[in-house]
Amino acid sequence: MSTNSSSAVKDLLPAQAWDLLKSNPTSVLIDVRTKAEWSFVGKPDLSSLTRSVITxxxxxxxxxxxxxxxxxxxxDALDGNVPSQLLFICRSGVRSMNAALAVQASLSADAPSMELFNVAEGFEGDLNPEKHRGGLNGWKANGLPWQQS
Incomplete structure (x- = not known):
């Protein structure tokens, strides 16, 4: 799970992230994991919200x-759209926090107001006592929609 040292990027638990995505149709989820992770582990599925995850x-x-x-x-992926909220997710919340902080650092003072969120616990969550991910916490363990190719 991430440790947030910046108030510019707020941590959300996976269920909170899902609720925010459901309630705000202009919010965007960006999955910052690797192509291998998307292919072999799966990724969040926002099709019920008539949206896609940006990878x-x-x-x-x-x-x-x-x-x-x-x-x-x-x-480029946002194609000129400026969402009011950007959410970032990775495996366990560390890479996504770093990505969100990089985006925050790139925003100019005159940029439109945008809230940045890190999905703490990430897609797979922390290791359990058997050193496996996906069952202790995280997007998948919370029973949130996901798909695997």
């Missing part, structure tokens, strides 16, 4: 180097 790698597999074009790719 942009924060770190590139396999060396896990930070994607230097992350903010640019996110801006």
């Amino acid at each position: 942009i790698e924060w770190c590139r597999y396999p060396d896990m180097s930070v994607n230097p074009r992350f903010v640019e790719e996110m801006t």
Whole structure:
């Protein structure tokens, strides 16, 4: 789970993130995990909200180097739309916090007001005593919609 040292990015538990996405049709969820994670582990499914998750790698597999074009790719994916709320999710909440902080740092003082949120616990959550993810906490363990390819 993330440790948030910035008040500019707020942590939400997965159920809170889902509630926010349901209540605000202009909110956007960005999954910052790797292509391998999206393919083999699955990803949040927002189809019941008639929306899609934006997928942009924060770190590139396999060396896990930070994607230097992350903010640019996110801006391109938003295609000129400025959402009132951006939510970021990764496996357990660490990479997504770093991505959200990078976006926050890139916003100019005259940028439109936008709330930034990190989905604490992430998609798979923390390791359980058997060192497995996906059952203790996180998006999947909370029974929120997801799909696997």
